[in-house]
Amino acid sequence: xxxxxxxxxxxxxxxxxxxxxxxxxxxxxxxxxxxxxxxxxxxxxxxxxxxxxxxxxxxxxxxxxxxxxxxxxxxxxxxxxxxxxxxxxxxxxxxxxxxxxxxxxxxxxxxxxxxxxxxxxxxxxxxxxxxxxxxxxxxxxxxxxxxxxxxxxxxxxxxxxxxxxxxxxxxxxxxxxxxxxxxxxxxxxxxxxxxxxxxxxxxxxxxxxxxxxxxxxxxxxxxxxxxxxxxxxxxxxxxxxxxxxxxxxxxxxxxxxxxxxxxxxxxxxxxxxxxxxxxxxxxxxxxxxxxxxxxxxxxxxxxxxxxxxxxxxxxxxxxxxxxxxxxxxxxxxxxxxxxxxxxxxxxxxxxxxxxxxxxxxxxxxxxxxxxxxxxxxxxxxxxxxxxxxxxxxxxxxxxxxxxxxxxxxxxxxxxxxxxxxxxxxxxxxxxxxxxxxxxxxx
Numbered sequence: 001x002x003x004x005x006x007x008x009x010x011x012x013x014x015x016x017x018x019x020x021x022x023x024x025x026x027x028x029x030x031x032x033x034x035x036x037x038x039x040x041x042x043x044x045x046x047x048x049x050x051x052x053x054x055x056x057x058x059x060x061x062x063x064x065x066x067x068x069x070x071x072x073x074x075x076x077x078x079x080x081x082x083x084x085x086x087x088x089x090x091x092x093x094x095x096x097x098x099x100x101x102x103x104x105x106x107x108x109x110x111x112x113x114x115x116x117x118x119x120x121x122x123x124x125x126x127x128x129x130x131x132x133x134x135x136x137x138x139x140x141x142x143x144x145x146x147x148x149x150x151x152x153x154x155x156x157x158x159x160x161x162x163x164x165x166x167x168x169x170x171x172x173x174x175x176x177x178x179x180x181x182x183x184x185x186x187x188x189x190x191x192x193x194x195x196x197x198x199x200x201x202x203x204x205x206x207x208x209x210x211x212x213x214x215x216x217x218x219x220x221x222x223x224x225x226x227x228x229x230x231x232x233x234x235x236x237x238x239x240x241x242x243x244x245x246x247x248x249x250x251x252x253x254x255x256x257x258x259x260x261x262x263x264x265x266x267x268x269x270x271x272x273x274x275x276x277x278x279x280x281x282x283x284x285x286x287x288x289x290x291x292x293x294x295x296x297x298x299x300x301x302x303x304x305x306x307x308x309x310x311x312x313x314x315x316x317x318x319x320x321x322x323x324x325x326x327x328x329x330x331x332x333x334x335x336x337x338x339x340x341x342x343x344x345x346x347x348x349x350x351x352x353x354x355x356x357x358x359x360x361x362x363x364x365x366x367x368x369x370x371x372x373x374x375x376x377x378x379x380x381x382x383x384x385x386x387x388x389x390x391x392x393x394x395x396x397x398x399x400x401x402x403x404x405x406x407x408x409x410x411x412x413x414x415x416x417x418x419x420x421x422x423x424x425x426x427x428x429x430x431x432x433x434x435x436x437x438x439x440x441x442x
Contacts, residue, residue, distance in 0.1 A: 028355070029086060029242060031334040034347055036079050036354030039071040041388055044364045046072070048384045051368040052375055060377050066311050073142045073219040074227065074322040075329065076357070080146050081153040081228040082330070085235030086242070088157065102154065104416040109150040111415035112358070115408055116143030119362065131197035138210070140220040143361075148221070153228040153235075161236075164229040172316055175223035179216065182209050216314060223319055230323055234260075234330065247339065254335050261327030268321025272310030356395045359407040364391040 046068065049061040065072075088101055117137035124136035132138070156164055185205040186193040193209055201207045213220045234257055241253035310317040336342045353360060367387045375383065395407060404410035 029238065029334075029338070030343060030347065030351055031330065031337045032079055032082060032086075033351040033354035034337055035329055035333045036076070036357050037350035037352065038354075039075050039079075040353055040357040040360050041350075042068050042071045043361065044388050044391070045381075045384045047365060047368050048387055049380055052371050052373065052383060053380055054374045054376060057376055057380075060380070066307065066313075069311070069313060069318075070322055070325040070329075073145070073224075074319075075326050076142060077146060077149050077219065077224065077227045078231045078234075078323070078326040079330075081149055081156075081231035082235035082238060084150050084153040085157065085232050086239055088154070089236075089239045089243075105154050106151060108412050108416040109147045111147075111412045112150065113144055113147030115358075115362075115411070116141060116145075116147055119143050132201075132210075133198040135198055135201070135210075138214075140213075140215060140218050140224075142219055143358075145219040145221070145224055149224075149228045152225060153232050156229045156232040157236075159229075161233050164233055168226040168229045171226040171229075172223055172319065176316060178222065179213060182213070220314075223314070223316070226319065227323065231326075234327060238330075238334075250334070250339050254331050254339065257327050257334075258331040261324050261329075261331055264320055264324025265328060266324070268310045268317050268319075268324055269308075272308055272312075272315070272317025272321060274309050275307060352396070353392060356392075356399065356407060356409055358409055358412070359395050359398075360391050362408060363394060364388070367391065 046061070046064050049064055050058075053061055084105065088105060120139040120141055120143075121137045123141065124130040124132065124139055130136060130139075138144075156167075159167065182205050183193050186196075186203065186209060189203055189205070191200050191203060191206060193206065196206055196210065196214070201210055212222055237253055237256060241249045244250075309315050310321040312318055337347060364387055367390065371383070398404065398406040404413075
């Protein structure tokens with residue numbers, strides 16, 4: 001082989017490496033999108049069941065809610081935090097400096113929080129029980145928490161992994177005693193913290209409760225703040241495996257999180273086997289209220305021995321169990337899509353639902369709200385399929401025909417200023433290219 005041929009082969013190899021690196025920097029992790037797609041489809045199922053099931057069949061909604069809660073807020077928060085870690089790591093090695101990374105991350109988080117506030121206003125103003133008036137925008141629904149969790153994920157990445165684990169334990173250790181103390185003070189002042197109004201917020205304990213825990217049965221700041229700190233650790237492991245790209249690295253990542261997921265899931269289950277019923281006298285205040293909020297009489301036909309603590313939304317056992325299940329689901333999905341390389345049309349469809357889950361979360365509820373009838377379980381499942389397909393079709397039309405305009409993802413991306421940063425970087429590169437010949441001539 002001549003020297004020229006060797007040089008040509010060397011150049012071609014370098015070109016292929018560059019293309020490979022560029023591709024690795026820009027691609028998404030299919031496993032995260034697929035898992036998010038599965039989760040949002042099951043969220044649609046839960047909401048459709050809630051809105052259209054007949055009163056005598058509402059037990060099915062609560063059973064779906066309890067058994068599939070692992071695919072609900074906890075999984076979305078977990079995946080959102082991992083997505084932030086992956087995104088930040090890619091951008092640092094691309095054309096973003098640290099300042100641009102921070103600005104983009106925070107702007108996107110602010111956009112999600114703002115969308116969450118609009119959603120909260122709509123939901124709360126039509127709810128006759130909630131009476132916070134102009135403050136009704138502040139409510140720990142999932143969108144508000146996801147927005148804040150992205151900011152806390154950025155902060156978590158400033159800490160070492162062992163520090164994040166310690167912070168997680170501290171959050172869990174503090175949250176429940178703090179909840180009991182604050183609610184006890186509110187009750188002692190003659191107020192019912194489950195029925196607070198805007199006039200009650202002059203009470204300092206009521207105000208703290210409103211800012212941190214309202215509503216306690218969804219995804220309040222405490223104890224849910226623990227999720228970004230743990231998820232960011234898994235996210236960093238994921239980044240290393242994807243950047244390495246080898247089968248060995250991917251298998252090692254899967255094995256590691258599989259073990260962690262199993263340990264956490266079993267810990268949550270084994271410490272949460274005690275059952276809670278409406279007249280169970282030993283549970284703490286949090287457990288009493290959450291069980292009461294799911295209307296025990298509707299579940300009595302099946303859950304007549306009580307709900308296991310690890311299935312009671314928001315309890316410590318639930319938080320550990322759900323964290324473990326989220327990690328296990330990531331491990332299984334990553335193995336299927338990234339190691340077994342199952343990337344056919346079903347995976348791509350689920351990935352699309354995952355990438356547009358924010359829009360689907362909002363749009364599908366419009367369908368559910370306008371349905372004027374109540375049905376039984378069989379028709380409910382059929383309507384769920386129809387609503388899921390129609391919502392996906394509308395979002396697909398907006399994405400492919402309108403270039404994303406009309407989707408919430410478009411708003412969030414635009415708010416992040418990614419396009420402006422790219423244009424600024426491109427202009428800077430062009431300026432450097434123009435200056436290089438002048439320097440050579442001089």
